[in-house]
Structures are given as structure tokens and as C-alpha cells.
Amino acid sequence: xxxxxxxxxxxDIACLRDQLQSLVGxxxxxxIVDNGSLNIVEIEGLHKEFSFDLxxxxxxxxxxxxxxxxxxxxxxxxxxxxxxxxxxDSILEPDFISNLLLIYQxxxxxxxxxxxxxxxxxxxxxxxxxxGPFISRVPVQEFSEVTFVIASGSFFSSDVFKKVGNMxxxxxxxxxxxxxxxxxxxxxxxxxxxxKAKMAHTIGDTRLKIFGRTISVHxxxxxxxxxxxxFFMLRLSYIPLGYKIRELIxxxxxxIISFFTAKNKRQVLKMxxxxxxxxxxxxxxxxxxx
Numbered sequence: 001x002x003x004x005x006x007x008x009x010x011x012d013i014a015c016l017r018d019q020l021q022s023l024v025g026x027x028x029x030x031x032i033v034d035n036g037s038l039n040i041v042e043i044e045g046l047h048k049e050f051s052f053d054l055x056x057x058x059x060x061x062x063x064x065x066x067x068x069x070x071x072x073x074x075x076x077x078x079x080x081x082x083x084x085x086x087x088x089d090s091i092l093e094p095d096f097i098s099n100l101l102l103i104y105q106x107x108x109x110x111x112x113x114x115x116x117x118x119x120x121x122x123x124x125x126x127x128x129x130x131x132g133p134f135i136s137r138v139p140v141q142e143f144s145e146v147t148f149v150i151a152s153g154s155f156f157s158s159d160v161f162k163k164v165g166n167m168x169x170x171x172x173x174x175x176x177x178x179x180x181x182x183x184x185x186x187x188x189x190x191x192x193x194x195x196k197a198k199m200a201h202t203i204g205d206t207r208l209k210i211f212g213r214t215i216s217v218h219x220x221x222x223x224x225x226x227x228x229x230x231f232f233m234l235r236l237s238y239i240p241l242g243y244k245i246r247e248l249i250x251x252x253x254x255x256i257i258s259f260f261t262a263k264n265k266r267q268v269l270k271m272x273x274x275x276x277x278x279x280x281x282x283x284x285x286x287x288x289x290x
Contacts, residue, residue: 002097003029003080005070007063011088013042020050022092029053029078033070035060053078062172062286067151072166075158083161087152091119091200099196100155103143110164110189111156111181113149115140119200127193132242133249140195147243148181149191153199160189168232170284174222175229179236186238220271223258224287227251227275232284 004027008016023030030052034043036059047054055069067085074080082101096114104112117124126137127146138144154177164184167176181191230251234244255272262268278284 001029001078001080002027002082002084002101003031003074003078004084004086005031005033005067005074006086006088007033007035007066007070008037008043008088009035009060010037010039011043013039013046015089015091016043017046017049018091019086019088020046020052022096024050026092026097027084029074029080031055031070031074031078033057033066033073035062035066060286062169063151064167064169064171064173064176067176068166068169071161075161080158082155082157085151085154087201089202090116090152093198096197096199100194103194103196104155104157107143107192108190109143109192110160110184110187111149111154111191113146113191113193114153114155114197114199115193115195116150116153116199116201118202120202125201125203130240130243130246132240133246134242135246140193142196143192143194145190145192147185147191148178149193150201150203151177152201153197155197160184163187164189171229171232172225172284172286174225175233179233179239182236182239182243220262220264220268221287223255223268224271224275227255227272228279228284231279231282235282 004023006019020030030050032043032052033055034040035057037043040056043054053073055073057066071083074083084097084100100112100114115124127140127144128148129136129138129145130147164180164187168179171179185191230247233239233247259265259268259272274287
């Protein structure tokens with residue numbers, strides 16, 4: 001029994017329809033957990049068009065909370081043996097699930113991530129591996145061990161989820177997939193990616209090239225979560241020291257770049273400071289303006 005879990009928040013309906021269409025015939029059960037979307041009526045329209053379980057939350061409880069709701073529903077109510085997490089803008093290619101399952105079972109892996117590409121540029125994103133504070137990004141092969149996988153396209157068994165535990169709801173959004181991957185690795189599980197399962201997926205609000213490197217440019221609110229949640233990661237005993245060192249340095253650089261490239265510098269600076277304040281004071285959950 002294979003179940004997909006998609007968390008939605010004000011999704012592009014046409015894109016979500018494409019995702020649902022790409023799931024037809026690939027999974028036994030499709031679950032959508034909506035985080036208080038303003039266009040819930042349109043999502044309900046898709047519910048009539050496609051056969052999926054729709055769980056409607058009355059407000060935005062955060063990505064991790066909604067993922068936990070969907071995953072636990074799939075396991076406890078549907079009896080799912082395997083789960084696939086998806087963002088609302090990810091679209092699967094044919095034979096995606098069958099290829100993931102085959103690679104997963106052949107390689108004794110804990111979490112298996114799919115290969116993904118930008119639907120507009122066609123750029124194929126590489127896998128990410130850390131060696132101390134240094135990072136290596138290499139093309140994904142049939143089976144490539146990595147340090148972490150992004151949530152969308154991640155595939156794992158219900159047994160793995162039960163042992164690793166729920167996603168960290170305190171994070172609300174950002175670093176959720178990295179933390180869960182590293183927690184799984186600390187328990188001895190292999191985390192890997194495969195190029196035998198491909199999907200279209202977009203990372204970040206926009207992409208910007210600086211000194212030959214491409215970085216994601218996020219909104220002021222997302223910058224708050226990125227700054228704040230990095231402190232959460234620094235406090236965890238199972239996060240490798242090399243990752244912590246790199247994160248500490250790069251988070252400062254990313255915040256500086258975010259400030260200088262932003263149109264509304266005042267707002268971005270305000271949210272960076274709020275992220276520092278709440279991260280240092282160990283305050284997590286949904287952002288609450290002072």
C-alpha cells in the first residue's frame with residue numbers, strides 16, 4: 001500500500017491538477033492536507049474530479065504539522081506501507097513510484113529522494129553531500145547517497161517513519177526535511193537519491209546568480225524562518241559539527257545578500273532581526289509579530 005501526502009497552502013490550482021493527474025495509477029491512496037487555503041473551494045472542486053482524501057485544517061498550522069497529520073492518517077487509517085511526500089507544485093513523470101519502490105527495496109535505504117528539475121529552465125538539481133563543513137554537489141546517479149533530501153519526492157516506509165518520529169512542528173517551515181534526514185542518519189539509516197524517478201519541482205521564490213553560484217531568494221517572512229530555525233539546528237546533538245559550522249557562516253552571508261538584493265530592505269532587516277531574536281531566545285512555532 002503506497003500513499004502520497006501533499007500539503008497545500010493557497011496552491012496554483014492548474015499545477016495541483018497536473019500533480020493529481022500524474023499520480024493517477026501510481027499510488028494506492030492520495031492524501032491532501034490543506035493548511036487553511038483561501039482557495040479551498042477550488043481545491044474541493046479537484047476533490048470531486050479526482051479520488052483523494054482531503055483533510056481541511058481551519059488555519060495555517062505549518063508545513064511540519066500538516067505533514068504529520070497526513071502521514072499518520074495514511075498509516076493509521078489507510079494502512080500505508082510506503083509514503084511519498086510532495087509539495088503542491090511537484091509533478092511526477094511516468095513510472096515514478098514503481099522505480100522509487102524498486103530502488104528503495106534493492107538498496108536497504110531509509111529515505112530515498114527523487115531527481116528533480118526546474119519546469120521552466122529544465123535545470124536538473126544535484127544531490128548534496130557534506131564532508132565536514134565542505135559541500136559537494138554531484139549529479140544524481142541510479143543510487144547516490146546524500147546528506148539530506150528535500151521533502152518533496154522523498155519516499156520512505158511506515159516502519160522508518162515510526163522509528164525516526166514525527167517532523168519537527170516547532171520549525172513551522174524550513175529545515176524540516178534537513179533535520180528529519182539528519183535524524184534518520186544519526187539512527188543508522190541510509191539517505192539517498194535516484195535518477196530513475198524524476199519530477200518537475202521549483203525551489204525558492206526566485207533564483208539569483210552571485211559569483212557563479214545560484215542561490216534562492218526568499219520573501220522577508222521566509223528569511224525570518226531560515227534565520228531563526230538555523231539556531232534550532234545548531235542546538236541538536238545529532239547534527240554534525242561540520243554542518244553546524246557551515247550553517248553558522250552561510251546563514252550570515254545569506255542574510256546579508258538577502259538584505260542587499262531586497263526591494264524592501266527595511267522589512268527584510270526587521271525580519272532578520274526578529275529571526276535572530278527568536279532563535280537566540282529559543283522561541284519557535286508560527287511567527288508572531290511583536
